Amino acid sequence: MTWRATVLTLFPETFPGPLGVSLAGRALAAGLWALETRDIRDSATDRHRSVDDTPAGGGPGMVLRADVVAAAIDAAGGAPDRPKLLMSPRGRPLTQSRVMELAAGPGPLIVCGRFEGVDQRVIEARGLEEISLGDYVLSGGEIAAMALLDACVRLLPGVMGTAESGAEESFSHGLLEYPHYTRPQAFEGRPIPDILLSGDHAKIAAWRRAEAEALTRERRPDLWAAQAGQKAPKNTTDG
Known part of the structure; x- marks a missing residue:
């Protein structure tokens, strides 16, 4: 339908x-x-x-x-x-x-x-x-x-060229989206961060996560507080 x-x-x-x-x-x-x-x-x-x-x-x-x-x-x-x-x-x-x-x-x-x-x-x-x-x-x-x-x-099947495009956006995981870069490699003295050109996918993923967390802390303390609450360990007591 x-x-x-x-x-x-x-x-x-x-x-x-x-x-x-x-x-x-x-x-x-x-x-x-x-x-x-x-x-x-x-x-x-x-x-x-x-x-x-x-x-x-x-x-x-x-x-x-x-x-x-x-x-x-x-x-x-x-x-x-x-x-x-x-x-x-x-x-x-x-x-x-x-x-x-x-x-x-x-x-x-x-x-x-x-x-x-x-x-x-x-x-x-x-x-x-x-x-x-x-x-x-x-x-x-x-x-x-x-x-x-x-x-x-934009989230309906077939609308976006790549289904994964909607998976790594602001708010998708309770965080603002990490910064993006593309060519040219240097723009007015500002280079693309070296980590993004390293080919090390694990390190790139960790960098993107850290950047998303930093942006969220700075710009949306309400979202960050909710994110921090999800991470906080639950208190447990011996039964």
Whole structure:
């Protein structure tokens, strides 16, 4: 079965955008995955195709209506166990492990929020999983949805030229990726580290691991703390 993504958005013309080029675009053209975009406004019931209203309790902005979003989700159909996602700055941060889970499934349905957000009742009623790309706010969920889909699509069978390409990347083993080098051997007085030209694969692997650990310690202390916790020996007592 082809991995299929369905995106519910107020701006379907945004897609495929970057997903139509490079790895994702070639895979889309080859039928390795499928992308369906649906306009949330098609589920509006009035002649103005209204999708939002003022926040209950007052406040600025507008909120996407529960009935309209629910109708759009229901119209999209799909298997009951299909992941239903809402791109939201208050969601759980997207991780590589979650990307791998999504890539191994049938493909998600993604709701792209706008304005002040989506009525909480439809989030609960349709079991939407809120996902965030980081601690910042975008104008809408479309760009975030593209990032999530790109991360998933590149892991699908046949998309990357070499399956091993996805195995040694940042976050694959809880660490940031080690530095990479290629020709020329010297660039503005900076040579490729000698160890990488030695042909000693064991020493190269050890160097790469050490570099990955050093980068992670420096740039992502949260990841390093988790990595260190995994390494820490468990306390044992004599029974």
